[in-house]
Amino acid sequence: MTSPANLPEERIGVYVCHCGSNIAGTVDVEDVAQWAAGRLKHRGVVIARDYKFMCSSLGQEMIEKDIKELGLTRVVVAACSPHLHENTFRTACKRAGLNPYLCELVSIREQVSWVHTDKVAATEKSKAVVSGGVERVLWHEPLEPLRVPIHPATLIVGGGIAGIQAALEIADGGSPVYIVEREPSIGGHMAQFDKTFPTLDCAACILTPRMVSVGTHPNITMLTWSEVTKVDGYVGNFTVTVCKKARYVNTDLCNGCAVCQDKCPKKIVDEVFEAGLGYRKAIYTPFAQAVPKFPVIDRENCTYFQKGTCRACEKFCPTGAIDFNQQDETITLQVGNIILATGYDLFDPRRIPHYGYGRLANVFTSLEFERLSNAAGPTNGKIVLRDGVTEPKSVGIIHCVGSRDRNYNNYCSVICCMQGLKFAHLVKERTGATVFNFYIDMRTAAKAYDEFYQRVLEEGTLFIRGRVAEVTDAARLHGEEGKLIIQVEDTLASKQRRIPVDMVILSAGLQPRRDAKAVAKLFGISCSADGWYIEKHPKLDPVATMTEGIFIAGCVQGPKDIPSTVVQGAAAAARVLGRIQQKEIALEPVRASINQDRCSGCRICNNLCPYSAILFHEDRMVSEVNPALCQGCGTCVAACPAGAISGTGFSNEQILAQLEGLLMLNLDGDGRMPVKVREAVAI
Amino acid sequence: MSENGAKPKFAMYWAAACGGCEIAVLNIHEKILDVDANFDVVFWPVAMDAKYKDVEAMPDESITLCLFNGAIRNSENEEMAHLLRRKSKILVAFGSCACEGCIPALANLTTPEAIFEAAYAGPTTDDGHDIRPQPEWAAPEGIMLHLPKFYRVVKTLDQVVPVDYTMPGCPPESHQIGAVVDLVIKALHGEADLPPAGAVIGAGGSTVCDECKRARNEKKINRFVRIQHVKPDPALCLLEQGILCSGPATRSGCTALCPAAGAPCVGCYGPAEGVLDYGARLMSAVASVIDSTQPEEIERILDGIPDPAGSFYRFNLGGSLLRAGKPAWSKQ
DSSP: OOOOTTGGGOOEEEEEEOTTTTTTTTSOHHHHHHHHHHHSGGGTEEEEEEESOTTSHHHHHHHHHHHHHHOOSEEEEEESOHHHHHHHHHHHHHHTTSOGGGEEEEESIIIIITTOOOHHHHHHHHHHHHHHHHHHHTTOOOOOOEEEEOOSOEEEEOOSHHHHHHHHHHHHTTOOEEEEOSSSSSOTGGGGOSEETTTTEEHHHHHHHHHHHHHHOTTEEEEOSEEEEEEEEETTEEEEEEEEOOOSBOTTTOOOOOHHHHHOOOEEEESSTTTTSEEEESEEOSSTTOSSOOOEEOTTTOHHHHHSOOOHHHHHOTTOOBOTTOOOEEEEEEESEEEEOOOEEEOOGGGSGGGOTTTSTTEEEHHHHHHHHOTTSTTTTOOOOTTSSOOOSEEEEEEEETSSOTTSOOSOOSSHHHHHHHHHHHHHHHHOOEEEEEESSOOOOSTTHHHHHHHHHHTTOEEEESOEEEEEOOOOSTTOTTSEEEEEEETTTTEEEEEEESEEEEEEOEEEOTTHHHHHHHHTOOBOTTSOBOOSBTTTBTTBOSSTTEEEOGGGGSOOOHHHHHHHHHHHHHHHHHHHHHSEEEEOSOOEEEOTTTOOOOOSSTTTOTTOOEEEETTTTEEEEOTTTOOOOOHHHHHOTTSOEEETTSOHHHHHHHHHHHTOBTSSOSSOOOBOHHHHOOO | OOTTSOOOEEEEEESBOOSHHHHHHHTTTTHHHHHHHHOEEEEOTTTSOOOHHHHHHSOTTOEEEEEEESBEEEHHHHHHHHHHHHHEEEEEEESHHHHHOTGGGGGGGSOHHHHHHHHHHSTTOOOSSOOOOOSEEEOTTSOEEEOOOEEEEEEOGGGTSOOSEEEOOSSOOHHHHHHHHHHHHHHHTTSSOOOOTTOBOSSOSSBGGGGOOSBOOOOOBSOOBOGGGOOOOTTBOTGGGTBOOOGGGBBSOSTTHHHHTTSOOOOTTOBOTTOSOHHHHHHHHHHHTBSOOOHHHHHHHHTTSSSHHHHHSTTTGGGSSSOSOHHHHSOO
8 A cells, every 4th residue: 555646735634622521521632633733744734723612613614714724635523423523524624615525524522532531541542543534534535426316206115104194294295105005904003993092082083084085195006905025226216116916806896885795704813903803704804994995805715715616705796896817916116215114013922921811811912902992893892801791890901011021122112001001091981890000110201191190090090010920810819719810019019919800901012023124124224133123313313214215104113102103204204305305315425336347246245235236247247336326334345355346435545544544653752753553663 | 688689687586485486487388498588597596506696796687587486484585585686677576475475474373483393393303302493503613504594474575675566376377477478578679568567467457256167146155165075066156155265355367277177266366456455355255145143153154164364364464464473473
């Protein structure tokens, strides 16, 4: 490696930020600036300053002024992480006429002051970090952002309330929307609920009008009973392949009269919508208000498909809409942005065998109870035991099932406390039974939530603080026969208790969809270790992902209640609408590119790209990076055995120069100038 | 031809080397006659008798072309490097040892003491007197005897003297040597230009895969096997079959001889253009296509590679960023 030929001509400005006392409390920032001005002169530094807040307008103006007056050609800012203010300082450089990519932000906050306490050592380390930045910035090249047009259509995956909200916002904004839903109807989990906390609105009453709006909106194309199978392209220009499963119902002819569902002789336990508590037919819509109204034939359970006879639906259909010859269809969509709103799965309480779900009949999951209490559910809203007739006289509701438990999920599922309170209220209201809620901590933090808690307290629900150890039907004491006994340590009373009840409801937590990882891979985004999709920034960019053009909304990002889900749906829509308005987007020019002469087509890099940006040309036996898809992560750059891939902004020269700067000798200085190791030491 | 009508002078020298480079030069067959016709061979220890003092007596830069093979293992190697640099117009680091340290530089993973222990006190050699090579020894006859000093770290030629060209390979392939000889002769006759100073000559610009005929797919490796334990598919990429083939990281130029014969590339042509650390490149490439996300399984798969340092850095340790392992640096 040789130094750039233009080294002597570069004029570098170094700016050291105090960040209030965030940096200055641990690092002697004045010393760092003076040192850089005096001791890095031979590396091109012509000015070095320190300032209380470099990111302030005054701090930025200082840089701009120096660029203009001192003719700076490179800028190094020693401050916080590039995640926070890289753009701020790049933009300042740009305003002063310097290409923004000739600015380097080195972190002496996250990487120095916040992680050290020894002021002397932290100051010395800051000098090394600044030296690394100076050496690196010498190798920077001016870069221009890549501009790509944005296709006005948007794909929304998942037709729950998050997807519905996003679809309506974008469609109302005048742009076309495709909404793809795996089930026969949109509506999601919310359509299964009876009441919604804390206001006890009927879920269907507030949801179904939205569903109808989606179904009738001129800008929305609904693709239910469909799944995305392939995603190609990049922000602004995605090509999405959707498999539209055969409904075996001609939707042009079907009028939704549901005669077919009445006549179908095959009854199947509905494990999805009715959570296993009710039945549906082999031809079905999941519920009466389903949107679209068209039923589907469940091929696995249809007598005709399995045995070759029956066709009752076909015989009775008044419009001749049944079509047994329908085939799965593959549809290709062009969209500019994608919103993933694929929701959650309920934690399976079978995984906690000592709570008895699946073994003890009268232990119910939260979703089962939702169906039980739903007026349109299998018991028409009557809260009864598994026998279908007996009303419980006492009910135990267990919180945090599968959540806040290091054996299952460490996270809090957010909704279970309020859900448990809602169940307590409904049980009290409908049956007058004695209700016990077993909780670890009561978390009722959102608007009007705690008031609801107070209300349920006043209604006479009994609250016991303690994680339930066991639910059992093995009676030991008088009065326990024929009951489910809840064994719990009451941590407020400091004693073990056994509470016999008729019914147990497990307020189960939320989990990522079982295929969440595969879906994330399909769309080129990342999951956390738990499986929730990772947002671009946990606070400031909660609905974007690290992949440009892919947004997330609702529980797919993490457990949340309906209001937050709706907020995210709307937020994702706002982000997408903003993009569509801009008509084009400027992409970070930090991209990988493959030197076609050096690439031998070994294909090591081919399946490494998390964004599927690398394509292989069979004819020429070389690989190529699609610059619009590439997000500049550098995976392929590191993996290329031939060194044929380089990353703009992260070239080998830049990285090695930064290392050389960090490792320079005489950084602490006793009068000698800092010097590169390889120039000083004869090995 | 040179100004006084005499033929340009040719030299070839071996430092820490095996002699294979010399054989490779002779293996250019009748083209060796062109060398003889066009050059005056003034120094070539393997082929003709000559003394170091003869070289010292030559005017500086009087040798037109010097092919220097072998690594810098001891003080004699280094002295000869300086001497031949001074006497030569064009000094070529010839072969893997001179270019990047090759097998001799694998000794950099250990200490000279351990090397001597293995060489002079191992099961194959036991002199019974525990004698080790001494740089200086007063003989009973009253004379001081000198031996070259054994270095702690084997170096490449360009780590001790400036080099005009490097020609990789262990050894360089004869057809490449022939082509370089042709080119130099043409250049001497003014019919061609020499490559720019510092260039890699006698090799290609991409990697061995470019010359390999085997079919290649996206790579996913779930086990490593050794060539002697399997019967490889003759048409499929060896790396995809779990055989550690260094082809993807190794400079092209050899016509992919080893993979064509069913053996994995071992990397003798060294790093591709612009690559600073061959072993690190190859390791990160191989690690990136391990088909598992489970730490224990990854560990198990990687355990299928015996002697990783010797496999990934077989030819390149001396020329790598690391150059040597910690024991070699440490002064015991």
